[in-house]
Amino acid sequence: MQKIIIATGNPGKVKEFRDMFSDMGLDCSVASLADCFDPLPDIEETGATFHENAKVKADWVYRRVANVWSLADDSGLEVDALDGAPGVLSARYSGEGANAARNNLKLLNELRGIPDRKRTARFKCVLVLRMGIDTYLSAEGVCEGRIGERTVGDKGFGYDPLFIPNGFDRTMAQLEPEEKNRISHRGMALRNLLAAIKVGGNIY
Numbered sequence: 001m002q003k004i005i006i007a008t009g010n011p012g013k014v015k016e017f018r019d020m021f022s023d024m025g026l027d028c029s030v031a032s033l034a035d036c037f038d039p040l041p042d043i044e045e046t047g048a049t050f051h052e053n054a055k056v057k058a059d060w061v062y063r064r065v066a067n068v069w070s071l072a073d074d075s076g077l078e079v080d081a082l083d084g085a086p087g088v089l090s091a092r093y094s095g096e097g098a099n100a101a102r103n104n105l106k107l108l109n110e111l112r113g114i115p116d117r118k119r120t121a122r123f124k125c126v127l128v129l130r131m132g133i134d135t136y137l138s139a140e141g142v143c144e145g146r147i148g149e150r151t152v153g154d155k156g157f158g159y160d161p162l163f164i165p166n167g168f169d170r171t172m173a174q175l176e177p178e179e180k181n182r183i184s185h186r187g188m189a190l191r192n193l194l195a196a197i198k199v200g201g202n203i204y
Contacts (some may be wrong), residue, residue, distance in 0.1 A: 012157035141188030
């Protein structure tokens with residue numbers, strides 16, 4: 001059984017990854033940063049892109065825990081009316097002490113008065129899997145949608161209560177986990193990563 005450490009302490013992300021690994025039939029033992037480190041480390045995201053930040057986190061874990069694969073994601077929300085913001089700053093959008101509620105409130109304030117047709121946005125996820133000293137795999141997933149005018153739903157995390165995926169009249173936070181994982185940026189990225197593992201593609 002392959003051991004994998006997911007380079008996050010976010011319990012929502014950890015649950016999504018575990019659920020998706022199980023659904024996809026990957027035989028692995030999954031741990032999070034919270035399972036391996038006390039206190040929980042705050043890995044500084046110094047990259048300018050999702051890929052750079054994911055690699056920073058995968059490298060940090062790999063250097064500290066031997067004989068495991070290190071999987072990191074960096075993901076965020078890109079809003080067209082805000083020229084792609086919050087982007088790589090999604091988790092820290094509302095500044096020091098940022099949390100989901102404050103980030104969502106700031107986003108709503110920034111989009112005040114913007115009509116529905118111009119509230120297009122996407123969730124983007126980049127995964128980096130460090131498998132060895134000089135062996136990496138990467139994959140990307142994107143989910144297109146729009147930003148609602150108020151938060152709705154109590155499932156998911158982050159911007160899920162505001163994001164309405166294309167083809168739906170519900171927010172991500174209203175979808176059941178299985179339904180969300182089928183269409184989400186993270187689910188798509190993980191399926192692409194597992195496909196790459198099977199064929200040995202995207203190794204760098």
